[in-house]
Amino acid sequence: MIHDPTLRDGQHAVRHQLGVAALRGYAEAADAAGIPVVEVGHGNGLGASSLQVGRAAVSDDEMLSTVREALRHSKMGVFMLPGWGTSDDLRKAVAHGADVIRIGVHCTETSLAERHLGLLAEQGAEAHCVLLMSHMATPAELAEHAARAVGYGARAVGIMDSAGHFLPQDVTERIGAMAEAVGPSGVPVIFHGHNNLGMAVANSVAAAEAGAGIIDGCARGFGAGAGNTQLEVVVPVLERTGFGTGIDLYALLDAAEFAERELMPAPPVTGSLSIVSGLAGVFSGFKHQVLDHSGRAGVDPRDVFFELGRRQAIAGQEDLIVDVVAELSARRAAP
Amino acid sequence: MIHDPTLRDGQHAVRHQLGVAALRGYAEAADAAGIPVVEVGHGNGLGASSLQVGRAAVSDDEMLSTVREALRHSKMGVFMLPGWGTSDDLRKAVAHGADVIRIGVHCTETSLAERHLGLLAEQGAEAHCVLLMSHMATPAELAEHAARAVGYGARAVGIMDSAGHFLPQDVTERIGAMAEAVGPSGVPVIFHGHNNLGMAVANSVAAAEAGAGIIDGCARGFGAGAGNTQLEVVVPVLERTGFGTGIDLYALLDAAEFAERELMPAPPVTGSLSIVSGLAGVFSGFKHQVLDHSGRAGVDPRDVFFELGRRQAIAGQEDLIVDVVAELSARRAAP
Structure with a gap:
């Protein structure tokens, strides 16, 4: 149920400058901890490396082959924003052995993901659809868009709290509505939090309690600004709340220490x-x-x-x- | 309803080495933001400066006179653990103009605070009693000890989550039981959180919703280890949840920036x-x-x-x- 975008969302905090040794080392540590999915890429996803949003230190090809080689049990995940990335990028990612491919769209623009989700379904890849800036849509709207994404072939669908705006009650309402809409199809709902209001862990627990099946977290919360949900905190808190993750706590703590030491100048601060x-x-x-x-x-x-x-x-x-x-x-x- | 122990609990993170300029500067900034109570002292409170737990850079006398002079509207708070501090320390603090004096005891040892609370009541000072390591007592035990503290003369009584162990539901149960026990006397209940499990802000909101009248927070969460509840986050979140604080947001953010720059080598990290x-x-x-x-x-x-x-x-x-x-x-x- 845990999805780890440390090596993708964390890139925003270091202007996409993670090097090959850092990518490999963290992927190995996450794999050893039993993290189900390790996502990698430029912060804005496949194909986004550019002058406009920043060139990554490592090409998409090299990131994918490095992490693929480092993972023995974990699945490899990638992320794409249509417009930045293209169908060719998706095919390339599949060829590199990406197991989970997420397409991100603004929360009310699911139709922009239709073509890509269809392509991935054809290729037999596990496609996810994530709705960005999800505080700007009502629970009913999100439920409707979640159902649409499933219709397009998404095998998981979820929301990102891109602005870090949610309080737990907001998450409960939205995830609850989405889980009700897509639950019968067996498709899990994703929650991806940010910590701007100190609520990332509490929101993630609220999401799990409201029926989310996939929770995102980054080592030490590695991400821009206030950062993401802190992975090595949310995992034991979910376990204590009754949600098994299958992750080894000590190996997870070790992976987070590696991340603090090798990936970031300093952990995120909420300024x-x-x-x-x-x-x-x-x-x-x-x-x-x-x-x-x-x-x-x-x-x-x-x-x-x-x-x-x-x-x-x-x-x-x-x-x-x-x-x-x-x-x-x-x-x-x-x- | 907000109580700010940045200049006391934060000392733990810098081995009690805050200097006079830092104390004065933060107290002035907190005062300008309209924070009701600014607490100051050695991390372990009045009289605790010693070889065993660390000598403070500044004496109790000088800390109190410095902060007293800096505060124009805010009350000055102090903290004392019986054993470290004595009745003489309390008299001295009152003479220095301390408005709010907190006596801290282990959560099931309220009787240790009886004599000091009585002395403070005689002196006309506003005495609070805080119960430490409060996850080790049941809601019913905490309610009983809260009522006892009120009987001894406490004008506020509360709990510290000293180990950072609570999840919101734990706080709801404990604060609810305490508020029910002492509510009829008009005595407010205090919640003081730590962020070890990323729950300090969520726990503080849960406390307010369960009837707590005083919430503690430190600038940038300044405190040992994972730190305390982040003050400049919990204040706007409480406001958004419907609890007015009377604090000016921009001045509060400025105070926190001063704190990050002048009080700490770096904000707390949850390791x-x-x-x-x-x-x-x-x-x-x-x-x-x-x-x-x-x-x-x-x-x-x-x-x-x-x-x-x-x-x-x-x-x-x-x-x-x-x-x-x-x-x-x-x-x-x-x-």
Whole structure:
């Protein structure tokens, strides 16, 4: 039930610079702990390495062959955002031995995943569909989109709390609605948390209790800003709550120590802008651009995040940052 | 309803070495944010500075006069463990202008606080009683001890999750029982969390929902090991959950940034031994001695923590560490 995107989501925290030795070492440690799925890739997934979002230190091909070789029992997972990655990237990943392939789309845009999910079903790969920025949709909408994804061939479907906005009750409602919608088909529901409001572990437990079958976690929470659900914490907490994971605790703790030592300059810290973006419900990946534009205009970046939240900004709408900064700056200058 | 022990509990993370400028700067920032109570002292409280647990960089007298001078609106709080501190220390704290004085005792030893609570009531000071290692007592026992503390003169009574062992349901049961027992007297219940299992914020919200009137939090979670409840996270989360705090969010975020920059080498990280001590229900302050003894004997320190948990070790029983290490070492050597 545990899915570990340390080597993919963690890349955001190190500008996609994980090297081959780090990838291999962590994959071996995770494999030894009995983690079911180890996901690897550029932070934005297959095909995303570029000047615009950052070039990865290692190519997709080399990441996949390195981790494939390191895993003896765990499945290898990959992630793709349609637009960044293409059908060719999916075929290549399957050829490299990726067992679990996740397609990520904005929470109300499941149709964008239809073609890719169909392709993967044809190839016999285990395709998952994850809905991003899921706090922006109601439980009913998420249930509807989950059912659609299953119709397209997804063998698991879930939500990412991309902005780290959820409190446990929010998760209970959403996962509950999704599990009810897709449960009869036997397709498990995924929950992927972020820790902006200190709730990643509590939200993950709430998800499991509401019927989620797959919980994501990263070693030491490795990820951008406040980071993800801390894997080596959520696993024993799930065990204590009655959800068996089959993972060896000591080997898991060892893998996390390897990660802290070899993958990251320091574990994630929940700083002011992580908290504000979580409260505002804005993707924290906007941080650098918000700081850049607001700094030049002398506007408080926290105000920018709250205003972006009111405007329901989503990834890809970076232009809104410029508009908001200009407007706040003008408002300040007015008498 | 918010109580901030950053300048007391955080001392554990820097071996009680906070200097005068750091104390003054944080107290001013917390005061500007409208935090109701700012607690200061040696990590183990009044009178505890010693070779045995570590000498503080600044004397009790100077800490109290520095923070008193820095606070314009916030109350000043202090903490005392009977045995480390004495009645003379309490009188001195009152003379220095301490408004809120907390007496800490093991969760089933309220009677040890009777004399001090009585003395403080005579002096007209606001006395609180906090029960340590509170996962070792049942909700009914805690309710009974809370009522006793009120009988001794406590004007607030609460629990510390000293081992960071609680999950939200545990907190709901305990705070609920205590609030029911002392609620009719109008005395608020305190919850003080630690983050060993990633649950400090969720536990604090559960406490407020179960009737707690005072929630403790430290800037960036500043404290030993996994740290305390992160103050600048729990405040907006409580606000979002419907509990007004009267605290200014931006000034609070600024205070936390000051704390990260000026008080600590780095914010707390939840490492292996923090997780294990939380699971085992053992005071994480044992860490250095466990590492020391187990290292010399070639025993896994994680095994030592779990065994200490089975034996229900409490603070002051450091001798048990030696016994446990010797026994595990012998067991390993046996054929």
